[in-house]
Amino acid sequence: MMEIQTMKELNEACQREEKSIGEIMLMMEAEKSGRDQQAIISMMEERLIKMKEAVDNGIKDATTAPSGISGGDAVKMNDYVQQGKSLSGSYISNAMSFSLATSESNARMGVIVATPTAGAAGILPGVLFSLHKNDGTPYKDLVMGLFTASMLGLVIANRSFISGAAGGCQAEVGSATAMAAGTIVELKGGTPLQAVNATAIAMKSLLGLVCDPVAGLVEVPCIKRNVIGTSIAFSAADMSLAGIESRIPCDEVIEAMYKVGNDMPRTLRETALGGLAMTETGKRVKERLFCRKS
Amino acid sequence: MEFQSCFDIIGPIMVGPSSSHTAGVVSIGKFIHELLGDYPKEVKIVFYDSFAETYQGHGTDKALLGGLLGMDTDDSRIKNSLEWAKENGMQYEIEFESCCEYFDHPNTTIVTAKRGDCVVKVGGASLGGGLSKIFMIDDDMVAIRLSAGDDFSALASSYHPRKKVMDKAI
Numbered sequence: 001m002m003e004i005q006t007m008k009e010l011n012e013a014c015q016r017e018e019k020s021i022g023e024i025m026l027m028m029e030a031e032k033s034g035r036d037q038q039a040i041i042s043m044m045e046e047r048l049i050k051m052k053e054a055v056d057n058g059i060k061d062a063t064t065a066p067s068g069i070s071g072g073d074a075v076k077m078n079d080y081v082q083q084g085k086s087l088s089g090s091y092i093s094n095a096m097s098f099s100l101a102t103s104e105s106n107a108r109m110g111v112i113v114a115t116p117t118a119g120a121a122g123i124l125p126g127v128l129f130s131l132h133k134n135d136g137t138p139y140k141d142l143v144m145g146l147f148t149a150s151m152l153g154l155v156i157a158n159r160s161f162i163s164g165a166a167g168g169c170q171a172e173v174g175s176a177t178a179m180a181a182g183t184i185v186e187l188k189g190g191t192p193l194q195a196v197n198a199t200a201i202a203m204k205s206l207l208g209l210v211c212d213p214v215a216g217l218v219e220v221p222c223i224k225r226n227v228i229g230t231s232i233a234f235s236a237a238d239m240s241l242a243g244i245e246s247r248i249p250c251d252e253v254i255e256a257m258y259k260v261g262n263d264m265p266r267t268l269r270e271t272a273l274g275g276l277a278m279t280e281t282g283k284r285v286k287e288r289l290f291c292r293k294s
Numbered sequence: 295m296e297f298q299s300c301f302d303i304i305g306p307i308m309v310g311p312s313s314s315h316t317a318g319v320v321s322i323g324k325f326i327h328e329l330l331g332d333y334p335k336e337v338k339i340v341f342y343d344s345f346a347e348t349y350q351g352h353g354t355d356k357a358l359l360g361g362l363l364g365m366d367t368d369d370s371r372i373k374n375s376l377e378w379a380k381e382n383g384m385q386y387e388i389e390f391e392s393c394c395e396y397f398d399h400p401n402t403t404i405v406t407a408k409r410g411d412c413v414v415k416v417g418g419a420s421l422g423g424g425l426s427k428i429f430m431i432d433d434d435m436v437a438i439r440l441s442a443g444d445d446f447s448a449l450a451s452s453y454h455p456r457k458k459v460m461d462k463a464i
């Protein structure tokens with residue numbers, strides 16, 4: 001049975017089998033689970049549909065989350081983009097709106113798909129549905145993109161971490177952004193090696209990012225970090241598609257992320273005891289919501 | 295390798311806001327529900343470390359109670375599970391500790407759940423991305439991996455807490 005533990009092994013497997021990263025994932029999943037490929041694709045389609053529903057619901061919902069500290073920004077962003085005002089170009093602008101929509105839905109305890117986590121759930125749908133909107137990438141390709149993303153995510157998750165509590169936000173928004181960057185590259189016809197390079201470039205840009213949610217809520221700064229994550233994913237993908245390589249190989253970047261995460265104090269790993277959570281405003285929000293000083 | 299499937303990364307389909315502090319915890323609760331064969335009448339919950347610090351913001355309490363009541367990760371009733379617990383006559387108390395001596399992970403809980411004559415004490419950790427691990431059942435250390443799509447009743451069926459407790463009682 002095929003086991004892939006590193007990006008190097010992944011790239012070699014792609015060469016050997018003459019398959020894309022997404023196709024390798026699909027093959028491995030079929031081998032491991034005993035399900036046939038079509039059944040697995042259907043399961044993934046279901047996830048893509050749920051992602052789309054979260055975007056569609058979020059983009060028109062101007063209500064605030066129960067906490068009162070988030071909500072309504074997806075509508076603002078979308079209006080602004082539709083007026084043709086945005087500076088970023090339509091790929092990034094649309095991705096920003098869609099990721100806001102998803103992350104705001106998440107904060108309202110709406111249904112979303114964790115990619116790889118709920119805190120970082122806005123990034124992949126943001127870039128995928130932006131590709132669809134801007135160049136008509138068909139849904140069946142987006143589904144394959146989810147296999148690409150999960151393959152990259154599996155390597156990261158098993159060699160490092162994907163949760164803020166374990167490794168800080170670099171592990172969460174960082175991993176999701178890295179997965180999204182590689183996925184864009186594969187969907188735009190880049191080679192597996194280029195996809196892995198984009199993954200490395202994106203992850204490097206978010207290395208060291210701490211997890212410091214205000215009042216422990218997955219809202220501030222989480223939602224906006226998802227939005228920015230989409231723009232990093234597109235920049236990293238563009239660099240890689242231009243032929244630029246990561247000077248540090250992806251596996252070493254992942255290892256660095258792991259070490260940085262282990263060195264992070266507990267206060268900066270989802271305990272809401274440091275960083276933005278402990279700013280004057282952050283503390284006030286916490287007191288107001290939970291009447292519990294710390 | 296803890297993460298095995300593409301659906302460990304893309305998924306679960308879940309109600310927000312946190313895969314580790316909400317979805318993974320629903321699964322731990324659901325597993326206990328399956329162990330008991332129904333929802334418990336009395337529950338004592340200990341939240342450790344990151345769970346203790348941020349459970350309110352993430353709805354970790356709602357998630358655990360929802361799971362104990364038999365809900366899945368994408369059940370929109372989880373939002374109101376405190377009320378559901380009340381309605382079902384489920385009594386619960388929550389305690390907070392900084393570190394769990396049985397398992398080294400920031401997202402850890404130990405739940406003692408009782409229904410009729412059966413009592414189970416279960417330790418669970420939420421590993422991230424909605425994936426969880428049951429590391430302790432009663433006093434035995436175990437390693438049961440929970441992913442939202444798994445058949446929890448099959449996973450729970452190899453443990454017989456009810457029978458065990460009954461035997462002890464006799």
Ligand code: SF4
Pocket residue numbers: 119120163164165168169170172173210211212213217218219220221222223225270
């Ligand atoms: S700050 Fe923490 S909770 Fe928020 S997205 Fe980042 S890792 Fe998740």
